[in-house]
Amino acid sequence: GQNIDQPTEMTATEGAIVQINCTYQTSGFNGLFWYQQHAGEAPTFLSYNVLDGLEEKGRFSSFLSRSKGYSYLLLKELQMKDSASYLCAVRDSNYQLIWGAGTKLIIKP
Amino acid sequence: DAMVIQNPRYQVTQFGKPVTLSCSQTLNHNVMYWYQQKSSQAPKLLFHYYDKDFNNEADTPDNFQSRRPNTSFCFLDIRSPGLGDAAMYLCATSRDGENEKLFFGSGTQLSVL
Numbered sequence: 001g002q003n004i005d006q007p008t009e010m011t012a013t014e015g016a017i018v019q020i021n022c023t024y025q026t027s028g029f030n031g032l033f034w035y036q037q038h039a040g041e042a043p044t045f046l047s048y049n050v051l052d053g054l055e056e057k058g059r060f061s062s063f064l065s066r067s068k069g070y071s072y073l074l075l076k077e078l079q080m081k082d083s084a085s086y087l088c089a090v091r092d093s094n095y096q097l098i099w100g101a102g103t104k105l106i107i108k109p
Numbered sequence: 110d111a112m113v114i115q116n117p118r119y120q121v122t123q124f125g126k127p128v129t130l131s132c133s134q135t136l137n138h139n140v141m142y143w144y145q146q147k148s149s150q151a152p153k154l155l156f157h158y159y160d161k162d163f164n165n166e167a168d169t170p171d172n173f174q175s176r177r178p179n180t181s182f183c184f185l186d187i188r189s190p191g192l193g194d195a196a197m198y199l200c201a202t203s204r205d206g207e208n209e210k211l212f213f214g215s216g217t218q219l220s221v222l
Contacts, residue, residue: 004151033210042199042213043152087151095207099151 002026004100006088011106012078020073020086020103028093034062034073035087037102043087046073075105083107112136115200115214122190123222130185130217132200141183142211143175144199152199158183159205187219195221 005023012018024032031050035043049055049064049071061074073086085102092098113134122128134141139160144152155169158177172194174186187194197218201211 008149030207040197040216040218042216043211044213045210048210085149091207097154097211101149101151104149 002092002098004088004090004098006086006100006103008101009104009106011108012075014078014080014107014109016078017074017076018078018105020075020105022071022073022088022100024069024071024088024090024098024100026069026090026092026098029066030091030093030095032062032064032071032091033089033097034060034071035089037085037087039084046086078107080107080109113200113202113212113214115198115217117217118215119218119220121220121222122187124191125189128187128190128219130187130198130200130219132183132185132214133181134183134200134202134212135181136202136204136212137180138202138204138212139180140203140205141177142199142201142203143183143185144201145194146197146199146216155185190219190221192221195219 003025034046037043047062054063059076064071085104087102088100090098115132142157143155146152156175157164172188177183197216199216200214203209203211
């Protein structure tokens with residue numbers, strides 16, 4: 001079967017750095033997405049990786065290693081508004097989007 | 110601004126009473142999706158349309174139906190809602206069904222009494 005694994009919950013301090021990991025086992029690979037979802041709201045797009053390496057976008061960066069079936073989302077200079085769930089999703093060989101259950105990130109002052 | 114709009118934001122229905130959720134988009138995207146998401150779970154794809162071509166996920170219950178009368182609008186019909194159908198329903202679009210990111214509406218939170 002196809003599977004995306006992410007930690008259920010993480011806690012970090014305002015101003016700090018946090019890394020959210022995602023491992024996947026899918027039938028083929030056609031790209032990996034990270035979405036942010038605040039409680040009771042819809043997911044919003046953060047990043048897309050299809051090649052190995054690091055993609056940086058402001059305070060957020062996303063890394064991909066296809067050989068390891070692994071990605072992480074790095075959030076720097078954490079702000080209280082970053083408290084949300086972070087969803088990892090992978091497109092498989094049929095371009096089906098396989099979603100993880102999300103990592104709930106709690107930011108403390 | 111181009112966007113995906115879902116109405117209503119919150120919907121309350123009674124057990125067994127049909128309900129329709131609506132979605133519209135001004136992005137002129139080819140693909141429209143309906144997802145069901147329960148608390149702390151991954152979004153679960155119910156259906157998607159590539160233009161007029163309807164694609165039903167194998168495990169989507171028959172109780173759920175969808176219509177896409179034109180490019181801009183898509184509807185989710187729940188014929189006889191059960192308590193287990195209480196969830197957030199998310200509409201999303203993408204330009205194509207391959208490598209493009211999804212744009213989500215704000216969702217409809219459905220409660221079943």
